[in-house]
Amino acid sequence: MKKSNENNRKIPLPLYNSLPIIEIIGNREITIEGSTGVLKYESDNIKVNTKSMVVSIEGRNLQLKFLSSSSLVVEGVILSLEFIM
Amino acid sequence: MIIKILRFLRGYVTFSAKGNFTERLINIISNKGMLYWDILPEKGGVTLSMPIKDYKNLHHYLYGKGIRTKIKSRHGLPFIKQKYKNRVGILVGGLLFAVILILLSNFIWIINVKGNNEIPDSRVIQVMRDNGFYEGVFSGSIDVKSLEHKIIGEIPEIRWMSINITGCKADIEIKEGYKVPKIVEKNKICNVKSKRDAVITEIRVSGGTARTKVGSAVIKGQLLISGVTVSEDGKSRLVHADGEVYGRTKYEKTFKVPKSSVVNNPTDNVMVRRRCNIFWLSFPLDFKPITYDVYKSITKKEALNINGTDLPLSLTEQYVTEMERKESSLKENKKALRQQASVYEVFNFKDKEIETRKENFYEDKNNYYLKINYTVIEELSETSEIIVQ
Incomplete structure (x- = not known):
């Protein structure tokens, strides 16, 4: 437990703020908090821009279920997730 | 459901956006806090729905971005209003319909009588009519309890009744009373006598002693069953004589x-006159005058019936048959x-x-x-x- 805490401390604290919070339910729904915009919107590929990276979602019948200025929800059959730094 | 109703009331458009980098459209509407839904990717762009007001503002933000929008369909009340703007009659007709519907729903149009076996429906309906309850009466003016008491008072055969008013329909539930049997006063000492001259055909004695037998001729007032009985020890006792005595009698008329004398014979000339009855209104469907001097008239009324319930819409047919007067x-x-x-x-x-x-x-x-x-x-x-x- 102690070792785990020590590992966490290796990431500088300000960097946490710029990282998106990503939550995946199976391979059917993905929630990204901290998005700054949609870069690509197609039914088989959605690219979402965040402060520190681009999240690329590949799959089938993908669509935006919810979208606000800082978060979004994508649903569909998610086949792969790629982080482009 | 509520959201759908609100969207309908405000009006919305479904449109497609095509051009270079249509994702910018998504980012614009999310950053500007515009309402939208059903955002779907399609070849070379996206389709989505949004309220009319936001769609109008969207053009301002898309200016110079190389994105073209095309409305696919329009939905909601503002578009319906726009469509029928010059057709005031529909609005007036709709309002008139609503007013008439509300107004007429305050009247009784259907009266059903239930639970009666001996008392005919027509008698109950007639008595109710005499007391101010009929098809077309304003339901707010009816004092149900008082009316029930009046009807029970006027038709003594009714033991219990209830008037249930549901909307425009009145169900009259009736329970009929039981017939009181004839009370035989067994304590009263009496004889049974004949009320006519006759030849006896059958005697059934249930009290007293028979004083005649089958085949005997009797005259009016003659003793048939005696109320005096004699026991085995010779003592006489007075009882209530009772029984049924049948006899063959003669009448002449x-x-x-x-x-x-003059008789009226029907001819082959028959004229049919029709009237339409809607609620309490009745108007003729043809204006044929009766040209016969002597005629017989039979009227038939048929109400429109749905699921066993007569509606306040009926057709009256009057069959007028010409009669021929001649010596019999x-x-x-x-x-x-x-x-x-x-x-x-x-x-x-x-x-x-x-x-x-x-x-x-x-x-x-x-x-x-x-x-x-x-x-x-x-x-x-x-x-x-x-x-x-």
Whole structure:
């Protein structure tokens, strides 16, 4: 437990703020908090821009279920997730 | 559901956006806090729905971005309003319909009578009509409890009743009373006497001693069953004589019709006049005047019926048959005499059995006559109280 805490401390604290919070339910729904915009919107590929990276979602019948200025929800059959730094 | 209703009331458009980098459209509408839904990717762009107001503002933000929008469909009340802007009649008609519907729903249009076996529906409905409850009455003016009491008071055969008003329909539920049997006063000492001259055909004694037997001739007032019984030790006792005594009696009746009587015979000329009845209004469907001097009229009323319920929309057909007046023939006079005889028999031999009837036609200078001799089997017993001082 102690070792785990020590590992966490290796990431500088300000960097946490710029990282998106990503939550995946199976391979059917993905929630990204901290998005700054949609870069690509197609039914088989959605690219979402965040402060520190681009999240690329590949799959089938993908669509935006919810979208606000800082978060979004994508649903569909998610086949792969790629982080482009 | 509520969201769908709100969207409908505000009006919305479904449109497609195509051009270079249509994802910018998504980012614009999310950053500007615009409302949208059903955002779907399609070849070369996206389709989405948004309220009219936001769609109008969107053009301002898309200016110079190289994105073209095309409306696919328009939905909601503002578009319907726009479509029917110049057709005021529809609005007026709709409002009029609503007003009439609300107004007419305050009246009773259907009356159903249930639970009655002996009392005919028509009698109940007539009594209710006399007390101000009929098809077309304003339901707010009805005092149900008071009306129920009045109806029970006027139709004593009703033991209990309830008037249930549901919207425009009134269900009258009735429970009929039981017939009180004739009370035989067994303590009263009496004899049974004959009420007519007759030949006895059957005797059934349930109290007292028979003083006649089958085949005997009796005269009116003669003792049939005695209230005095004698026991084995020779002592006499007064009892309530009771029983049924049947006998063969004779009646004679003469009917007459004048020779110069005029009869109305129907001809082949029949005219049908129709009227339409809606609620309490009745108006003719044709304007044929009755041209016959003498006529017979039969009216039939048929209401529109749905699932066993008569609606307040009916058609009345009046069949008017022209009648021909002429001096009655012998055949017609005989028919008229027989009709008189039939009426007489129905009313006078109601509880009696006609055994034989012998007809005799004859005439004099002015009249035709039908004399009928009846032989009838009837109940003869009549109680006669014995007064002991």
